[in-house]
Amino acid sequence: MTIYDDHYLGGIEERVIRDTETARAAGAKVVGVYCAFTPKELIAAAGAIPVALCSGSDFPIPLAEQHLPRNLCALIKSSYGHAIGDSCPYFRATDLLIADATCDGKKKMFELLGRKRPLYLLQLPQTSATAESHAYWLGELRRIKVILEEETGTVITDDAIRKQIRLYNRLRTIVHEAFLLNTGPIPLLSGRELDTVTSVAGFELNLETRIAEITAALGEIKERDKDDDYIASVAGRPRILLTGCPTTNRKVLHLLEDCGGIVVAMESCGGLKTVGGLVPEQGDPLKNLAANYLSIPCACMTPNKARLDLLLAIIRDYRIDGVVELTWDGCHTYNVESFQVEECVQATGLPYLHVITDYSENDTGQLKTRIEAFLELLN
Amino acid sequence: MTIYDDHYLGGIEERVIRDTETARAAGAKVVGVYCAFTPKELIAAAGAIPVALCSGSDFPIPLAEQHLPRNLCALIKSSYGHAIGDSCPYFRATDLLIADATCDGKKKMFELLGRKRPLYLLQLPQTSATAESHAYWLGELRRIKVILEEETGTVITDDAIRKQIRLYNRLRTIVHEAFLLNTGPIPLLSGRELDTVTSVAGFELNLETRIAEITAALGEIKERDKDDDYIASVAGRPRILLTGCPTTNRKVLHLLEDCGGIVVAMESCGGLKTVGGLVPEQGDPLKNLAANYLSIPCACMTPNKARLDLLLAIIRDYRIDGVVELTWDGCHTYNVESFQVEECVQATGLPYLHVITDYSENDTGQLKTRIEAFLELLN
Numbered sequence: 001m002t003i004y005d006d007h008y009l010g011g012i013e014e015r016v017i018r019d020t021e022t023a024r025a026a027g028a029k030v031v032g033v034y035c036a037f038t039p040k041e042l043i044a045a046a047g048a049i050p051v052a053l054c055s056g057s058d059f060p061i062p063l064a065e066q067h068l069p070r071n072l073c074a075l076i077k078s079s080y081g082h083a084i085g086d087s088c089p090y091f092r093a094t095d096l097l098i099a100d101a102t103c104d105g106k107k108k109m110f111e112l113l114g115r116k117r118p119l120y121l122l123q124l125p126q127t128s129a130t131a132e133s134h135a136y137w138l139g140e141l142r143r144i145k146v147i148l149e150e151e152t153g154t155v156i157t158d159d160a161i162r163k164q165i166r167l168y169n170r171l172r173t174i175v176h177e178a179f180l181l182n183t184g185p186i187p188l189l190s191g192r193e194l195d196t197v198t199s200v201a202g203f204e205l206n207l208e209t210r211i212a213e214i215t216a217a218l219g220e221i222k223e224r225d226k227d228d229d230y231i232a233s234v235a236g237r238p239r240i241l242l243t244g245c246p247t248t249n250r251k252v253l254h255l256l257e258d259c260g261g262i263v264v265a266m267e268s269c270g271g272l273k274t275v276g277g278l279v280p281e282q283g284d285p286l287k288n289l290a291a292n293y294l295s296i297p298c299a300c301m302t303p304n305k306a307r308l309d310l311l312l313a314i315i316r317d318y319r320i321d322g323v324v325e326l327t328w329d330g331c332h333t334y335n336v337e338s339f340q341v342e343e344c345v346q347a348t349g350l351p352y353l354h355v356i357t358d359y360s361e362n363d364t365g366q367l368k369t370r371i372e373a374f375l376e377l378l379n
Numbered sequence: 380m381t382i383y384d385d386h387y388l389g390g391i392e393e394r395v396i397r398d399t400e401t402a403r404a405a406g407a408k409v410v411g412v413y414c415a416f417t418p419k420e421l422i423a424a425a426g427a428i429p430v431a432l433c434s435g436s437d438f439p440i441p442l443a444e445q446h447l448p449r450n451l452c453a454l455i456k457s458s459y460g461h462a463i464g465d466s467c468p469y470f471r472a473t474d475l476l477i478a479d480a481t482c483d484g485k486k487k488m489f490e491l492l493g494r495k496r497p498l499y500l501l502q503l504p505q506t507s508a509t510a511e512s513h514a515y516w517l518g519e520l521r522r523i524k525v526i527l528e529e530e531t532g533t534v535i536t537d538d539a540i541r542k543q544i545r546l547y548n549r550l551r552t553i554v555h556e557a558f559l560l561n562t563g564p565i566p567l568l569s570g571r572e573l574d575t576v577t578s579v580a581g582f583e584l585n586l587e588t589r590i591a592e593i594t595a596a597l598g599e600i601k602e603r604d605k606d607d608d609y610i611a612s613v614a615g616r617p618r619i620l621l622t623g624c625p626t627t628n629r630k631v632l633h634l635l636e637d638c639g640g641i642v643v644a645m646e647s648c649g650g651l652k653t654v655g656g657l658v659p660e661q662g663d664p665l666k667n668l669a670a671n672y673l674s675i676p677c678a679c680m681t682p683n684k685a686r687l688d689l690l691l692a693i694i695r696d697y698r699i700d701g702v703v704e705l706t707w708d709g710c711h712t713y714n715v716e717s718f719q720v721e722e723c724v725q726a727t728g729l730p731y732l733h734v735i736t737d738y739s740e741n742d743t744g745q746l747k748t749r750i751e752a753f754l755e756l757l758n
Binding site: 067068069071072101103104105107108109110111112121123124125126127130132133136139140299300302303304329330332333335336337339340356 | 446447448450451480482483484486487488489490491500502503504505506509511512515518519678679681682683708709711712714715716718719735
């Protein structure tokens, strides 16, 4: 199915860049964001264009290491290196940044990044378990709303937020639907395809078009369960749940599938960690946003039992054969939490593999050997 | 001056352990704490005995690495290894633990430590810059106060808190006085001695006695500026400010002085980072505690400009010749912040040395070479 190859995504990217240029010429601001905790609905409700800047490439890292410790995770260094090296067209287009105090590395990196662009930090509480943390977070969204109004010159009405909540809910729903196509006995998408079909890379504007594209793609994909060749191509491949750090760099995802596995579910930002729960469309829109976003079970939260519950649900619903946890080397939150994830997975009787790596290709051979051995275990 | 040697400290430790056993036999609870953010006044006001459990020894680390990533800092691994290996008499004596969500490594480690002891986590906001963060933190202290009341069966009155605030203020004041003896042209204490004289290691009870001991010691030390032998012994030694991670392990402190420097000031937990500001004794005692503790300029805070201001004040007041920053390898917050510290120090024209190490002795030779070269630069 060549429609979901690089050419396909490249076409979308070109269109989005063109649309963004038009919108910017008409005065729209571009707001860079780094984490799943930033409610893009608020940005869009101000008539601005959100763009996710978390980075997956290796090349800006040496530049970043001139300012940042080498033992920070690749994701943080890559994002920062792109920014200071002016090597990311998306960053270049930003007028301002909205970031979240998630992990230690990011929050301290943001202090330096603020020299490059106006940067507003959402003070994320470190738990979602208390009423006080929700009130605190709601206060942060109120503060950032005022900042967005000042920066864009647009009053953000409740109706405008509600409209964006509905739109982003539709996006979440269609992405979730893509994942759900893998709950049956025949997984209908590989992890690579899930990543491509569901990805909303770059500037987030004209989401209607993107939703329509994903819907059309899923329409075709649903036919696969009548396609004997397709069924034969996935038969017997171990069904993998990939969890852990954001799969900003695809090397582990690709290795898992190149070695014969099929990644039927991803519990990560942009995957099942963030698309499962919709923002309520009735009631105070800002409160609803606050409650939904604070509930994201990122390892930067303590406690983070919701992630274990989510993993158990995915293991059951997606007929998982084995769980692979990806930690970008230097990410303490996911790395420490992996101890509990391993316990949780092993209690289900499933094998668990913990991969700690970075964006370089240096360890590809070694990873391939480990992954092959793991997949063999599942057969 | 042999009075401040190990024998001296050993005697104090023996007495404190004896007193603690007596108090425990009479029903007092022992509450372990890990960070400077935990207001010990509250614990003491409940009639319980606070004990700091941050650890400086290397030997429990391999055990900790069975559960924790190897690339966490030595301080976290040592604390955890002591706890699960039952190798720390102070931990063994604890009835419960009060911890703070400071850095990623600690907060996630505490999730596992809670299996070993009842552990209550103070949800620290990641900034002290807003009224909301202060209100949130005050709420946390209120919550922990109720927990302490339940655990100890003691109602914590405002008067009891005020009494402890006054007592701990006296301790802070006398420790600060010890530091201030190093502001003159002749530094009256080495860093080693400051560490010994001011240290309140172990169980914190009968602080009156400890304050009297420190006061007596300082009385003797003040005579040094009339002692020609002493003056000759410190003449010409470069005056070092040691900053960064807590000096739980003394290897860098000792190396600096063994190589000819004199550490006249330490900007770290228990040092000038925490003793400079007193808790106001008038007004709502819990609010006063909250405001004082949240203002500690730890690198886990963002922004943390107060630390740079403090460093500049110390450089000026303590006639500093060079600044050494200690980072326990794996501590992202201090490590990333070191970029700004270096800028800040270099703007004053002073040399800056960043030492990243762990608790092992493996790099002693290499560190010695670097430190000698740095000290030579200062002469």
